[in-house]
Structure formats: structure tokens, C-alpha cells
Amino acid sequence: MTINGSLLVAGSEKRGTRGELYGVEAATGTALPVSFGGASAEDVEQATRLAWEAFASYRETDLETRAAFLETIASEIEAIGDELIVRAMAETGLPRGRLEGERARTTGQLRLFAKEVREGRFQELRFDGADPSRKPVPKPDLRLRNVPLGPVAVFGASNFPLAFSVAGGDTASALAAGCPVVVKAHSAHPGTSELVGRAVQRAVAKAGLHAGTFALLFDTGFEVGQKLVADARIRAVGFTGSRRGGTALMKISSERKQPIPVYAEMSSINPVIFFPNALKTRAPEIAAAFVSSLVLGAGQFCTNPGLILAVDSEGLDTFIAKARELLPDVGAQTMLTGSIAKAFCDGVARLEKHPEVRLVANGKPGSEFEGTAALFETTAAAFLAHHELQDEVFGAAGLIVRCRDLAELERVLDGLEGQLTVALHITNEDEQDAKRLVPKLEMLAGRLLVNGFGTGVEVSPAMVHGGPYPATADGRSTSVGTLAIYRFLRPVSYQDFTTTLLPAPLR
């Protein structure tokens, strides 16, 4: 395979001329071989024009062709072999096991959407038969189907170089819906992006699809992303990243002549509630599981447990003692980029200096490219008085909020912004208290879980990876799981159409 730093447009490659960027070894900050040329305004224009052209045929591909195309992308990604894992390890600092798992998730996700496409339920076909004799007016023949929105701009995510980047969940669900995709690669893993982009490009060619069905662009600043979202031919956006980035895209959309859906997954601190009896009976086990979840992947998951709510008790003290015992043995971990490591370090420093917050324990110190896990504690009163304590610190940092009682814990919940997940740790004896909170938690997050942590995100029909603003820009949707396809569809009704005129699925 070749990484040569090309933009992938028009079924071909071309050198971007608007500046250049390098893949950087996450562990050392050293530039990796090959520079990547940034896309110009003309490149964006070409990619969206071709995506629009491709849309005409791609939207009407039969389900089998489209499903097989998704499966070919999966096979082509597998065919890259170890080069992909090695490059991704270097660019992201993530370990081999994690990246191999993520690759499996990525290809599994493509195949799951292939299955969803074949089943065809997403088309939402509906038929209301005519009744010419109905009074006072005859009943028309009405048929409905979902149609794809149009070309989709997908922004690669730093923290999932495979599963939420070039051929990740947003791309898979948009292609499954019948939408061409223009990807803006994340600058933190350009080589990984090019390898996967070439795999998608090969799949487009093998399936005999219009070359505009897929494009991959590099951006040396923010202009490519901004231009994409503002482009009239782009009809939806998939994004996973920071709150600042997501809200900037929402603003661009709202200022378009025709605003478009922006599916931005932005920020979440994923509250975990330890109920009194759970802590009383198994605080050490909970602490061990919590620490594992907190530091998984250097804490760089959207669903990382950043906020712990518990009632003041011996059980909580036992939990804290156990965490204090475990954390110092946790090694520092390479973070995705130097700037993410620095932002994490700054966020931890803000908590350390906060007058109302005290440090519980730290992991082992590391280099400037590594993150050192950190656990803090504060009181409910302080948390409620200091809104900045809700700010996500992306990485392995957690804040325990010690509440006087369940009523105060509930007030803390009332003060929270929208979240991706909320986890409840309970025993049978906590069930009634937990049950009372469930309706409130349903309003707070897209996924609720019992006696676990949100860091594992199953790719399946019943998954919701989404949640009320600001967890996502649009809390009516999910970016993981088969329901994600509905983000890129809209219903159209056909009245009294002749058989010739009807789209094939409605005949």
C-alpha cells in the first residue's frame, strides 16, 4: 500500500496545494514520513460537485448493490493488513489490541449496515390504497418512502481513528442511507485516513459506482471543514469532537440559505451514580471497575466516566480508599496528540487549583505526550455553585461529588446538562431509589446503564449513542447502531403516481 499524502477525489488522487501537514508520532511528537497536502477551495468544490453528481445514481442503487458495496469496503480495509494497525499505532499512540479491536468494530459496523440495507426497513415503505368511491372526496393512492438527504460531510474523530473516521459510523450510515460522503480527515491521523480512504475508493471502483460517491480531503486549518458545511450541495453533517467545534458547525449551518442537520457529538461527562447499598456491599470491586473504565484508552472515550455521584457514607470512603490504592499504579498513557495531552494537563491543573476541589489520587507521571490519570473530589454544594466543574476534561480525569443524601444528589442531577450516558450502580435494596430517578435520567441522557460503565459502546439495533444538547447537537438521533441510518433520510409521499413514475420500491 502507499501513503503519499494525496487527496482522494474523483476516483483518483491529487496533491493538495494549500499548505501541508504531517502525521506525528503521538508518543514522541516526531513527524512521520510523507507530508499531506491541504485541500484548496477548488478541491472542496470539486469534491462536493462530484458528490452531487454521484448522488443521482447512488441514491437509486438497489439494496443488494449498496449492501455489497459496504461489505467490499470492509474487506478492503481488512486487506490493508498490518500496515493500517502499525500506522494508526504511531499516529494515535493507541495500543495494538485496541486498534485491532477498533478495526473489527469498523468492519463489523459496515457489515451490520449492509444487513440493515438488505432488510430495507429504513425505507419506511407505506401504502394507503385509493378509494375512488369515498365521500365527499375520493381517497387518493398514497405511497411513502424515505429518501436520502443528499451528500454528507463527515468529520473524522481524533479518538476513533477507524470506527469514527474515514469509514466509521457516520460514513457507514450515510452510505447505507444512499448519501455520497465527503470526509474531512482528522489531522491527528492523516496516514491512517489515507489508507482507509484508498480502501473505500477501491470499493467504489469495484462496485462500479460513480467516482464522486466518496472523497477524502485534508485540511491544514479549518477552512475545508467550514467550506464543506457551508456548501449548498452538502445536505447533512456528521461530526464527533469538541463542543467548540460542534457549535461552530451548527452556526455555519444556521446561516446557510438552506440550513441542514448537523449531527455533532460534542461533550459529555457521563455521570455515574453509586447508590448507598452498592457502595456498602462492594465498594472495592466498584472502585476497581471504575478505575479500569476511567483509564481505558487514556480516558479518551466520549463515554468516559468523568463524574461520580454518591452519598456521603463509609461505603464512599471505602471506594475512595480503594481508588487511592489503585490509581498510583496506573501508568501514564500516550494521548492522541500533543495538544490533547496539553489540554488534559491544563484541565487537571484547573481542578487541582480549584478552591472547592481536592485531589484524591493520581496515576504515575509521564512525558509531555502522556496523560496521568487523576481523581478529584468536591461537595454537591460546591458543584452546584461552580458550573465550570461540569466542563469535560477529555482524558482520564474524574470528579467525585459527595452528596449529603439522595435528595441533594438529585439536585445535582437537576443541574446537569445533557449527557451521552448515565450509569447506576445498585443492589436490590437500591432499586426503589434508582427507579424513582429513571424518568429524570431518561431526560438527561441517551443511554442508561446498570452496574457497568459507558465506555463499551455496542454496535447494535438497540444502541443509542446520543443525548440531549450539548452531548449532541440533535438529541433525537444516535451516531452508533443501526438507528443511525435514519439521520440521513427524509420521507416523501407519492400521490396517484403511475406505475411507470413510481420509484421501484413503491411499485
Add this chain to the structure above:
Amino acid sequence: MTINGSLLVAGSEKRGTRGELYGVEAATGTALPVSFGGASAEDVEQATRLAWEAFASYRETDLETRAAFLETIASEIEAIGDELIVRAMAETGLPRGRLEGERARTTGQLRLFAKEVREGRFQELRFDGADPSRKPVPKPDLRLRNVPLGPVAVFGASNFPLAFSVAGGDTASALAAGCPVVVKAHSAHPGTSELVGRAVQRAVAKAGLHAGTFALLFDTGFEVGQKLVADARIRAVGFTGSRRGGTALMKISSERKQPIPVYAEMSSINPVIFFPNALKTRAPEIAAAFVSSLVLGAGQFCTNPGLILAVDSEGLDTFIAKARELLPDVGAQTMLTGSIAKAFCDGVARLEKHPEVRLVANGKPGSEFEGTAALFETTAAAFLAHHELQDEVFGAAGLIVRCRDLAELERVLDGLEGQLTVALHITNEDEQDAKRLVPKLEMLAGRLLVNGFGTGVEVSPAMVHGGPYPATADGRSTSVGTLAIYRFLRPVSYQDFTTTLLPAPLR
């Protein structure tokens, strides 16, 4: 029944103290008996607070209770009897037959949603079974359902005093989804609104629901509506009205701490394409059907055919000749309000004065409260050069765009904004030309119809009354038909929940 000008809040009535407004006889501009007190900020606050309280229980009503409640609203509306029709006739100037039909549509719509609730499909229940033995990690138990968004603010529409006002489509679908509703009555038919509001209030009491499930507020300006949309407890908005009104609500939502979905149905000129062979073989019949659709209800339908696209031909001349013969016999019709009549009159005057537009024919002149039908003609080149010719003139006004050929007609389509409907008039011989346009038309509108006009909107499962911006604020939705319920729902996933904790439908 009593109309006394009360706000309906907290299961009771109260006099609004923020100014007053009167129902006005549409035909004469004369104030009708009873003044209506405008709601204050405190009234809005009380209504939304109670709606939020009611949400806790209303969202979890079992399907049968909720369905029966919707049916009771329908019966209570019927029980008002002729007083409702008489008052609505006076306030809106619409004739008895239309209002009786609209009442049937309103109650039919409530009963259709009751059926939809009983069937329960909208809950989108999904079950992914656990697999504790899966490698490398056990598969969790995941279950999904849709939950209601929360209290909904509904804005009554001037042009559907029953079917899109107090207990109209937005209210029926929001209540069906499990959302309490706070209605801002349209000031053009306050008495009608109060009568229907009391019917809903009685149904709430009969069903034993929390009194905050429904409220009706009058607004002497714009403050009530603005406050409602800005209120943190309101979680979605249903609106049918002007583009200015709809975009103002979108802006308020975007500035909220937590933006909410605004389902605003705003403006559409509903292009009608007469294909060459259709005009060649049956221009006079098409003209007769067109004139009937144009002037139906004084042209005050969102789906009124305001734009006619056709290729220059003898057939088109025959169509125009026939329209010119028919229109002068069309009597002026009372419009919904004096200001709507004035806006229509101004819009017609703008077209009359437009240098690129010529008058084809007028209906009979009338009073200042009546609208006189008007049909105009322009060229494709002029239409493409003058964007203002796309502005909706709400009422019985149509603009014919004469195109040189189908290629030019297609360019006109390319220049159009999003629409609710597009109608195609064809014969067998036009089918191939029409078929080529269908993909383009699917991107342009929410409903496409053949050999008819969009003015009849069926309330059924396969209906889409929606379309790309600016036809609506959110082209992924419909405000008519059973799919409308999905506007007020979002998915939540439950992972490894115990039976006790699971919401009843997921057990």
C-alpha cells in the same frame, strides 16, 4: 357552552390581565362579543411549570389511557355542536361546509392518533439479547424505546381554525407522543379556540390526567409565543404560519441554553407542472380543475398552487384562454382576517406592477375583507432573474411561468426553494419526461402528485405534509399524518437494566 375570554390553565379558567383582544367578524371587521385577556409572563410561567409537572405522569400513561383520552377530546369537540361552527364561521369567514369538513378532519385525526397510540409502533421497542459468553467482551442486554421530548408549545394557525389550531394536528401528535401541550391561540379565532380548549380541558379531567397536560393562552402581541419558545421546560414547538414567524421561532430556539426542535411549516408556492401532451389533449379540463384548486378556501391553503410551469405551446394558450374565461366568474371571498386580505391585496398589486409580469385574469372584485382571485404570467428568464417572484402571496394568486422548452423548465425547478408539494399533469406520452424529473422533485418537496392539486391533504399513514427549508424548518418531518408523532420522540437505550428498573413496555 360559554365563551368568556378566559385563559385555560391548571384545569381551570382565569382572566388574562395583559391587554385584551377581540374576535372579529372576518366579513365585516366588526368585533364579536366577549374580550379575551392576554396572558402575562406569570401565566406563561404557570402553564409551562404545570406542563412540566404533568409530564412526569402523562409520559408514562399506558397506551389505552392515552388513546382513550384522544378519543374523548374528539367526542368533546363534537359535543360542542353547532356553536363551534357558527363561531368559527364568524371569526374566519370560512363557509359552513368547509368548517364542518374541517371539524370531521380534526376529530378523525385525533382518532387516527388514538389508533396509532394503541398499536404502539411509535415506541420503537428494540431488544438486543445479552450474550455473557461472547469474546472478547460479554454482550450486554440492550433495550431501546422512544420517549417523549417533553412539553410542546403549539401555535394555532390562522388558516385551519380547527385542524391546525388548539386540538389540531400538532396538538394531537404531541399528546399522542406523550407530551403535554401549551397552546398559544391564534388571535384571528379566539372564540373558536376557547371552545375547543374547553373541550380538551374537559377531556383531561374526564381522563383523570394531571391538569397541566393542556393549557390555552391568548397573546395580545408576540410576547407569549416568544416566552413559550424560550422557556426551558418547553422541549419542542409546532407552528404553522408565515416564514417571518417561523424563522423568528427558529432563532429563539437557537439562542436557548438547550436548543429545541422547531417544527415550523412556513411557506410554499407548490409548483404545478403541466406537461406538453397533457396540455395538448386536455387543457380546458386542466384549467377548470386548476381554477377550482386556486380559489378553494379563498386560496388560503399552505398547499395552494401558486406557481404553474409549462412549455410555450398552443396547449398552454388554450389553458390560459380557458382560465381567462373562468376566473372572471369567480366571486370574491372573505379572507381569514382584514390584515390577511390586505397582505394578499398588496401581494397582487406587487405582481400587477412588476415589469416582467402580466395579468392573465382576475376574479370578481369585492370588499376590503375579501380576496379577488388573480392569475399572472411571466417568462422563465424573468422568473429566474427576479427571486422575489418566488415569494408566496397567501391567497388565490397564481403565476404562470412560460418556458421555452423542458430544459428551461428544469432550470426554473433548479432555482426553486423547498416546497410542500409539486404536482405533475401528464399523459402516458409525458411519462418519460416526467420520470426524468422525479429525482429532482423528491429533493424539492415532501409530496409529489400526479394529475391533481395539493390542496387536499389526506390524513393517513403515507402522507407527508412537510418539505425542505423554507417550506418547513425541518424537512425530515411531516405535520400531517401518523408519521407526525415521531417529531416529538427520541430514542433511549437501557443497558443491563433489572426487571424492576425497566420501563413497563420493555420488560
